[in-house]
Amino acid sequence: MTLDNVDALLFDVFGTVVDWRSSVTAELEAFADRKGISRGTVDWGKFAQQWRTGYIVNTRKIAEGGGGPSNVDLLHRQLLDELLASSEWATIANYWTEDDRQYLNLAWHRLKGWPDTTEGLYALKKQRIIATLSNGNVRLLVDMAKHSDLPWDAVFSGDLFGSYKPNPKVYLGGPQQLSLPTEKCAMVAAHIHDLRAAASHGYKTIYVRRSGEDVGISADVKSKTEGGDVDIIVDSFIELAEVLKRK
Amino acid sequence: MTLDNVDALLFDVFGTVVDWRSSVTAELEAFADRKGISRGTVDWGKFAQQWRTGYIVNTRKIAEGGGGPSNVDLLHRQLLDELLASSEWATIANYWTEDDRQYLNLAWHRLKGWPDTTEGLYALKKQRIIATLSNGNVRLLVDMAKHSDLPWDAVFSGDLFGSYKPNPKVYLGGPQQLSLPTEKCAMVAAHIHDLRAAASHGYKTIYVRRSGEDVGISADVKSKTEGGDVDIIVDSFIELAEVLKRK
Incomplete structure (x- = not known):
């Protein structure tokens, strides 16, 4: 061989x-349930994909010599904050407290x-x-x-x-x-x-x-x-x- | 608490x-048995201790900024060769082939x-x-x-x-x-x-x-x-x- x-x-x-996809999406859906956001109104799979895409784009940029966090926890958090500040996700941004952001940022530790x-x-x-x-x-x-x-x-x-x-x-x-x-x-x-x-x-x-x-x-x-x-x-x-x- | x-x-x-002491000594004694070196003639515990002492002295020296291998396999091998070149262990040096040195240097992986x-x-x-x-x-x-x-x-x-x-x-x-x-x-x-x-x-x-x-x-x-x-x-x-x- x-x-x-x-x-x-x-x-x-x-x-x-x-x-990662099922695990992160499930954590986001559980979060939505806790907040009383009805299931049909938000595409959490799309949110997870955008978070992941941000990670891929940024790690590649840094690998090629660009600036940015060398620690993925910091990078994931920066990307999460950017997503929630974007117009696309404006309707859900208010639900996220600082504690929620910290907790869900660690969803990537629980895959x-x-x-x-x-x-x-x-x-x-x-x-x-x-x-x-x-x-x-x-x-x-x-x-x-x-x-x-x-x-x-x-x-x-x-x-x-x-x-x-x-x-x-x-x-x-x-x-x-x-x-x-x-x-x-x-x-x-x-x-x-x-x-x-x-x-x-x-x-x-x-x-x-x-x-x-x-x-x-x-x-x-x-x-x-x-x-x-x-x-x-x-x-x-x-x-x-x-x-x-x-x- | x-x-x-x-x-x-x-x-x-x-x-x-x-x-480390029992493990390394046992490997040295098994080596001696394979070579037909009689048990009572060599203090293998002392040999093991000198090997270990060389490691302690040298890692400390390197930690303080001195030169030397940063990889312990290389350091252990260098120390083993030095021991076998010393007058104290001259009577057993001839028994050690290159293969023996390589094999017993890895005794530290088998503790x-x-x-x-x-x-x-x-x-x-x-x-x-x-x-x-x-x-x-x-x-x-x-x-x-x-x-x-x-x-x-x-x-x-x-x-x-x-x-x-x-x-x-x-x-x-x-x-x-x-x-x-x-x-x-x-x-x-x-x-x-x-x-x-x-x-x-x-x-x-x-x-x-x-x-x-x-x-x-x-x-x-x-x-x-x-x-x-x-x-x-x-x-x-x-x-x-x-x-x-x-x-």
Whole structure:
């Protein structure tokens, strides 16, 4: 098997390990219920998507050398305040107290795994080193791991290495801390751009198809044996643990 | 209880979490057996102690700004080669091939916990964030955790923060990554100098009495309620989990 020499699996987290969309939307809907905002009047899924999009745009800008918070908690809060100050969400802004903003900003610490996540990670942990390589800050990732039973061997974050993916400092930092060449590491992600950036530094690549991630893209991703550019494609971590089993 | 506000426990590892002396001595004795070196002729406990002392002297020198490897695997190997080149160990030096040196240098990745360690850490993990704050490198700590079932929430090492304890960068790095003021962290160690350095940065302190550590010192360490300077003194992690239970 082409990945027999891989000693460590480095995981993207948001979307790959956890279902951010359902988790954040559910917390927003519960908030709306507490405030007496009727369900049909606000598209909370759209609100969650805009929050997430702001994160993606800003982490990428900072990774390329632009200014902004290196800690995702601070970035998420700045983005939340901007959303609530925009005309689109003016009708709901008044409901949000300072306490609500603080509490819901930490919804990103309480994201739930996909149905296969915990079982799959426990199986993978028996075979390899499993670690995060996420743009989320360490505290966020630690809280999430405790909340959703994610048994990481190590928690690596962009903040720890001074930038965000796709900055090379992040891709090189994880393997360096594990005393491994990048060729002995595989990046696991539901986003092809993450895998392509990792591969440019020598990583092996594992693509996980996840509902709502890489929309309009994932169907065209092919493995090397199919003429594409990723090493392995799977639909779950449980499947991955089967595929990676060393004979 | 004085430590109710503590959200994270940061652990010294060598001597506090794992019994380096028995583990390393046992690996050296097994090596001697494989080589046919008779048991009575070499004091392997003394060899282990000299290796460890070299580590303590050198990490401290580097922490204070001196030169030397920031990665403990490299430092351990350099010290091992120096020991075997010394006149004291000349009679055994010839037995060590390059493979033996590489293999036994990694004995520090295979250290075993004290009898209470694993059960105690699982209990503490339910109450607080538990993380290493060790001079060992991340890979060493990850290998050791897998080998000896140490369920860390996060693995922090000196190398990750660019120095060794007692350099302030290390004591400040862990809490910063956990988004906590040092006052909400407790340092857990079997070495009073480690706790005093941590306390100087605002940490709470937990002293664990461990056989063979702080020899000639540990009996004089007192808690604040006894007129001393540490917050809590315990004899095991299981006892610590009982003491820290939030009512």
